[in-house]
Amino acid sequence: MNILITGIHGFVGSNLIKTLSKTHTLYGLDIVSPNKEGVKQTLSWDDLQHSEKMPTIDAIIHLAGKAHDTKNQSAAQVYFDINTGLTQRIFDYFLQSTAKKFIFFSSVKAAADFVPGDVLTEEVIPDPVGPYGESKIKAEEYIQANPSKDKQIYILRPCMIHGPGNKGNLNLLYNVVKKGMPWPLGDFENRRSFVAIDNLCAVIDGLISKEVESGIYHIADDEAMSTNELIATICEAMGRKPNIWKLNRKMMERVAKVGTTLHLPLNEERLRKLTENYVVSNAKIKKALGMEQMAITAKEGMLKTIKSFQER
Ligand SMILES: NC(=O)c1ccc[n+]([C@@H]2O[C@H](COP(=O)([O-])OP(=O)(O)OC[C@H]3O[C@@H](n4cnc5c(N)ncnc54)[C@H](OP(=O)(O)O)[C@@H]3O)[C@@H](O)[C@H]2O)c1
Incomplete structure (x- = not known):
């Protein structure tokens, strides 16, 4: 297949190239266009208006978005311009193109800031908090x-x-642990999905290669941590x-x-974020793809990631 990936030079895009370039021809769409191994050509957003510049595309994966602002410095409107605005632009292009599959990267934060009940499923009535989740749910809407009857459209909500x-x-937490600082919140036993x-790349590969019903799918590892x-x-x-201190919960x-x-x-806000439960069900996507379990366990994935931090 010819696959167009927006935001291809970001974190997910860079990893996805390694999986998909083995069996597909990849085109990028990004604000930067350096040559990248595995990518035939990177186009600009303006190229969408010039059909003669666009290759024939079979599937579009829309990753471009604004997520990580660990310093909380971005104005709310920026999230709507990027997360909602760019999605409208690329989805309009998809509808009038010959492409048959569209995969949009939304987020679990479009569905819920905190999980009502034990597990977050696709049945939840969306109630995002803050411009990131709100801009993503607007894009979903x-x-x-x-x-479209003859096209497959997937809205993915990864945790x-x-x-x-x-x-x-995770990087921030890694650096805290690396400095040898003790973790003082050991008395809190929360469960979180990652x-x-x-696992994400395996899901995308499945959606591209199999006939899967259009819809919203939550994406998570099999186990919460x-x-x-x-x-x-x-x-x-x-x-x-590990240097974990079990200081009294009430005192903390x-x-x-x-x-x-x-x-x-x-x-209080930071304590809530660090110790909250946020368990996401992956049952719907596994059923749709006919998977018994995800490619790797949550722990295997986490060990791989941390080892990659050490190699930097
Ligand atoms: N990472 C997660 O934990 C997570 C979880 C749930 C959902 N998601 C969603 O998954 C998608 C990919 O995430 P990621 O972690 O790969 O993010 P990322 O590393 O920040 O990459 C996002 C990509 O979007 C591009 N982009 C940013 N602003 C843009 C703009 N104004 N116009 C055009 N392109 C723009 C970035 O370009 P530059 O690099 O040049 O800025 C980058 O290529 C995002 O939509 C994100 O919301 C991510």
């Missing part, structure tokens, strides 16, 4: 308002993706003993309350 080249919060890049397990796994990859909650009042680094 645009796609759903324009269905936190990790792998080589990852820039997000998705290893290998607690933050304590995550820290223990980071330490295992580094060949170290009181410390965070004081932190909120005094604007300290450990405040």
Whole structure:
């Protein structure tokens, strides 16, 4: 197949190239266009208006988006311009093109900031909080308002993706552990879902090569992990003993309350983020692809990612 991938030079795109370029011809669409191994040509967004510049495409994977702002400095409108605006632009192009498959990377954050009940499924009524999730759900709504009978359209909602080249919060946690700092929140036993890049790539490969019904699909590893397990796994990859302190939970909650009042680094919001439960079901996507289990376990994926951080 000829596959057009937007945001191809980002974290997911760079990893996806390695899987898909083995069996497909890949074209990129990005704001930067350096030559990249495995990519035949990178086009610009303006090229979409010039049909003579566009190759014949069978499938589009839309990755371009604004996600990681670990410093929280971006204005809300930027998220809507990029996450909603670019999705409308590429989806309009898809509808009038000969391409038959469209894969949009939304996020679980379009569905829920916190998980109501035990597990987040596709049945949830979306209730995003903040411009990232809100801009993604607007993009989803645009796609759903324009269905197509003879094309397959997938809205994917991955939870936190990790792998080589990852820039997000996992990196921050890795650096904290690497400095030998103790983890003081060991008394909190939460469960969180992640998705290893290998599992994500296997899902995309399946959607491209198989006949799968259009729809919304959540993407997660088979197993959820607690933050304590995550820290223990980071330490295992580094060949170290985990330094987890089980300071009294109630006391830490009181410390965070004081932190909120005094604007300290450990405040109630940060404590909630670090210790929350966020378990995502992958049952629907596995059933659709006829998979018994994901390609690798959550722990195998995490060890691979942490080892890739050490190689940098
Ligand atoms: N990583 C995760 O944990 C995660 C989880 C759920 C969903 N997702 C979604 O998955 C997609 C891929 O994520 P990622 O981690 O690969 O993100 P990433 O590394 O930030 O890559 C995003 C890509 O979008 C491009 N882009 C950013 N702003 C743009 C603009 N104004 N116009 C055109 N292109 C623009 C980036 O180009 P530059 O590199 O030049 O800025 C980059 O190529 C995103 O849509 C993200 O929201 C990611």
